[in-house]
Amino acid sequence: MSQKFRIARAAELESLGVLRDFIHDQCARAGIDDATTYELKLAADEACTNIITHGYAQMNPGSLILDLEIDAHQVVLRITDFGHPFEPSEPIAPDVQAALDDQPTSGFGLFFIYSVMDAVDYRATEEGNCLMLTKRRAPKVVPV
Amino acid sequence: MQFLNLRLKQTPHKVAPDPSAMSVSQLLGDYALPISIRAVNSLPHDARQRIYRMLIPPSLLTRVGINPITWRATETGACIELDAAPDTGSVKIIIRDSADSSDAFFTLDLSDNSFNGIDLHFLLLSDPASERFRTDVDAQGHATLFGTTYRNRAEEERAMRAGLAPAQIRASLGMSQVVLHQLDAFLTFLSHHAISLEPLTYASAWVFERRGFAYMRGHKLMDDIEREFQAGGKLRAALDGSTPFRQPDQWQTIRGRTWAIHDGILEAMDARWNDLRMVKQVGKHAGVNTAPGVPY
């Protein structure tokens, strides 16, 4: 049995905190550990920030829909939007030293998403763009 | 698929197959590939009729005495028209409660859009038994185009007091849920995953939110409107009683807000009611609610 939760908000930076709170509250209720919750919030925040600042750029922003599905083994986060789709590409580990030496810095967000999630899938279709992030739950330690 | 360089796709948002792949031969071919309205319109009359019959909820037809299969009325005189000309990408279905009635009480207008999806252009569901308001023509007889070009203020005021929203000429039939469920089934039949529309008024956006639509554009505008109607907001302040459509208590209902917006109140927040676009994914309810707790 899985539990499903959904929240829909306008794609604006003001919504980021609300979306993180939503993940925080549902994860707490489902007994997800702190570290996993933080990683889910981080991945969702980075992805939504990209959608808000690039996907919905130059228009009155549309919706961001966040679906959270939690079962005994994993947490699946689906982020749906209806803005411009992104070009699929490989994430690159950011080079902080180069960044410090005055080279352009970007790509941290994408790198974090891939680093903290177990699976990342992106689809742009007629019905909208959907980013699916999967995080396996830490196995419960059974005391002997 | 790997995700998300910060690069956006340079080509327009067009992810469905090309129109040539959306031909009616798909009826016999891959059931997952979408069929366009243009393709359906290219069919012989009877086949076209069989397909578009699926657009109208049978209960709506039997209610006015129209046979849902033959589309003929036995005794009531109600009639239904299908406008789906070959070589066009649109379909319009009109139902009148009598053949000599100039007003349709039901109109549904769909068309292919440039992204190979389907747009809902127009959905009218009005109660033919309710009072008719002449908000659609001004005092000189010009068509008002829902009050967007000309306005018949005296008649609008009467309509507002009778509980109508802007752009309505009669009270609503209250069947939008049934009609939109039927539309979901029709889209599934054509293998389309979503439908989009531009909400004519604030009230229609509100209704479509409740029917499961989300925003492609304009979600923020709806949030801004909600915020500015709260105490201390710019729209609340603009409800100054200066016209019959700007009375101080109008922020309390969706209809009241819609009349004020129709009257141009968005100027107070440097915004206009345009360029909103909504989308519904077939079989899904987005759960958007930009005016929590506000009654219609």
Added chain:
Amino acid sequence: MSSRRQLQITKVKINAVTIISVTGSVDALTAPMLAEYLAREIQNPNPNLVIDFAELDYTSSAGLRVLLSAVKAARARGGDVRLAAMQTNVAKIFEMSGFNAILKVYPDRARAVASFAA
């Protein structure tokens, strides 16, 4: 609990070191506020800053980008930015991004301040 606290930034000065405490969450919305605050502090010559993260509940990459430009600017003016008292989850993303290689991180504010005297 809903974890979100408003972003709050306060400072105290101990000798030549300015300690900046950051409370709440840093994301793409609030990062510009932190960036402005730090930029003002760094205008002074030899800006020696300790940023105390004991009360920082959350940061995204937006916060890291702000720190990156702050440390760059501070070093260019003969100073430095050093970090103290990060919570576990925040510390993890600093490590992950390789920030530990370019920024000095201390377990508490006292040691971070003392590091400037050394």
